[in-house]
Amino acid sequence: TYMFRKASRGFSPGLRRFSDLKVTEHVPESPASPRLTEQASLYVHWPYCLRRCTYCNFNKYIPKENNEDIMAKCLQRETETLLQLSQVSWYVNSFSQGGGTPSLAHPSTIAKILETVSKQVNLSDEVEVTLEVNPTPVGMSKLKDYHHAGVNRFSIGVQSLQAKDLKSLGRDHNSLDALQTLAEARKLCPGGVSVDIMFGRPNQTTELWSRELSEMLRVCDDHVSLYQLTLERGTQLFKQVQSGQVTMPTEEITAEMYQCARTTLQQHGFQQYEVSNFAKNNSESRHNLSYWTGRQYIGVGPGAHGRFVPLGEGGVAREARTQTLEPDVWIREVRQRGHGTRRRIQLGHLELLEEVLVMGMRMTMGISHKHWELFSPELSLLEIFGGSLVVQELLQRGQLILDDRGLRCSWEGLALLDSMLPVLLVELERSFSQKLAAN
Incomplete structure (x- = not known):
């Protein structure tokens, strides 16, 4: 669901x-x-x-x-x-x-x-x-x-x-x-x-x-x-x-x-x-x-979410932002300091890639190699998923496709996305940790 x-x-x-x-x-x-x-x-x-x-x-x-x-x-x-x-x-x-x-x-x-x-x-x-x-x-x-x-x-x-x-x-x-x-x-x-x-x-x-x-x-x-x-x-x-x-x-x-x-x-x-x-x-x-393509978005209003790099404060990483939920409290905060941001969490590189993966796989076109490279220039889709036995099984079942275009679900696989995402996220974390250790 x-x-x-x-x-x-x-x-x-x-x-x-x-x-x-x-x-x-x-x-x-x-x-x-x-x-x-x-x-x-x-x-x-x-x-x-x-x-x-x-x-x-x-x-x-x-x-x-x-x-x-x-x-x-x-x-x-x-x-x-x-x-x-x-x-x-x-x-x-x-x-x-x-x-x-x-x-x-x-x-x-x-x-x-x-x-x-x-x-x-x-x-x-x-x-x-x-x-x-x-x-x-x-x-x-x-x-x-x-x-x-x-x-x-x-x-x-x-x-x-x-x-x-x-x-x-x-x-x-x-x-x-x-x-x-x-x-x-x-x-x-x-x-x-x-x-x-x-x-x-x-x-x-x-x-x-x-x-x-x-x-x-x-x-x-x-x-x-x-x-x-x-x-x-x-x-x-x-x-x-x-x-x-x-x-x-x-x-x-x-x-x-x-x-x-x-x-x-x-x-x-x-x-x-x-x-x-x-x-x-x-x-x-x-x-x-x-x-779904992992672009920046700015959330305004009570309870809105946003994802952007706060360059105006000298920020270098994307932040996950949540605005104050209650309208009356949010109004008071906006009047006092210009915004009602209640929570700011700086996203590490792995967290960012997890978002890009989870959201990108929702689309029928999936994630192209070129698009993934925007967020992960040092770790490709093929390096992450190409050698995984679990992913190979999904490919053989015809539920997942990994080819020259990128990574995506088949027509049948899209209906099973929820069950495949945990597998893909585990492989991403494993590959990311190995890359980090090697560096």
């Missing part, structure tokens, strides 16, 4: 939580290669929702009062501070606002943040600006204003077209709302609308899922994101399952659903380019690709 978590929330990748990572004595990443530090993506977290879905454990809050003006000013200030700290010298290549429910924010808030970015770095007319939209009548009514503010890509959280499922999930929209919002978004941004669909829902069968997906694809635009519903401890849904009120599909059934979706999407002209993302007509999400 790790593979299917949504990426666009200032994504915190890896098999371990970054709070568990320690600053090591390993050789840190050098910013000598401008390609690794001259650009970044920007993620802005809007922490507020009107209600909490039964399955959700994201960092979100029900606002006690309307403090949008204060939140907007603080988001602008933290954006300015962190851009200056990163000293991104070229451009911000994508911008994404997630949450929470970012479509609760006033369109002027997004316009102000984009204006702040453009004053610090180059923000070209071709930059991808994504907004997550909850498909309610209120969300739909603001689409034109969001588009006018600079948004050119909408991510619509449809999740399901089944009324009973939307109710059990705690969603505050119905299927008609979703279809109308999707239609309006497609008018404004043809080819720039992504639809989030959730599978593995309570009492869902593969047959029901297949019919629903086919119905959804008749009205989708050029991008689809699949997410498996996962039980998160502490959520209402988790408690319902624990008490026996709700029954979830088995792992075998959810695996069938995933394979069914991959086949159905392919039949409708969608190409899979990542574990849970499918596109046609070159509509891949550039923002999420920046995560």
Whole structure:
């Protein structure tokens, strides 16, 4: 289930939580290669929702009062501070606002943040600006204003077209709302609308899922994101399952659903380019690709994550940064010192390579030799994995491919990525330690 978590929330990748990572004595990443530090993506977290879905454990809050003006000013200030700290010298290549429910924010808030970015770095007319939209009548009514503010890509959280499922999930929209919002978004941004669909829902069968997906694809635009519903401890849904009120599909059934979706999407002209993302007509999400290719990203807002080299402080290694979770505390910290960074962890070279490996293997194209060399000029993919007996077994099974292009999963292997990643990480650590000892 790790593979299917949504990426666009200032994504915190890896098999371990970054709070568990320690600053090591390993050789840190050098910013000598401008390609690794001259650009970044920007993620802005809007922490507020009107209600909490039964399955959700994201960092979100029900606002006690309307403090949008204060939140907007603080988001602008933290954006300015962190851009200056990163000293991104070229451009911000994508911008994404997630949450929470970012479509609760006033369109002027997004316009102000984009204006702040453009004053610090180059923000070209071709930059991808994504907004997550909850498909309610209120969300739909603001689409034109969001588009006018600079948004050119909408991510619509449809999740399901089944009324009973939307109710059990705690969603505050119905299927008609979703279809109308999707239609309006497609008018404004043809080819720039992504639809989030959730599978593995309570009492869902593969047959029901297949019919629903086919119905959804008749009205989708050029991008689809699949997410498996996962039980998160502490959520209402988790408690319902624990008490026996709700029954979830088995792992075998959810695996069938995933394979069914991959086949159905392919039949409708969608190409899979990542574990849970499918596109046609070159509509891949550039923002999420920046995560999966190990590029820098700056996380702004309560609870957002970031990965960048703080050149403005003389930094020479990439840092894993987490902003303060609670909005009220975060606002106070931003007002006091310009940002609300709660945790900073300098990533050693091995930790950086682990991230690049874990994220890169999510993509169908995998990791090319040239791309890996950007982060590991002294230790190639062939040196790390070519002589491993365990990896050779995966190659012989046809689950993994290691050739002149690089390292990637086969079509069958991508569905088994979670089971292969620990093997690959062990081989990476072993090779890295041997190289370090030899030097």
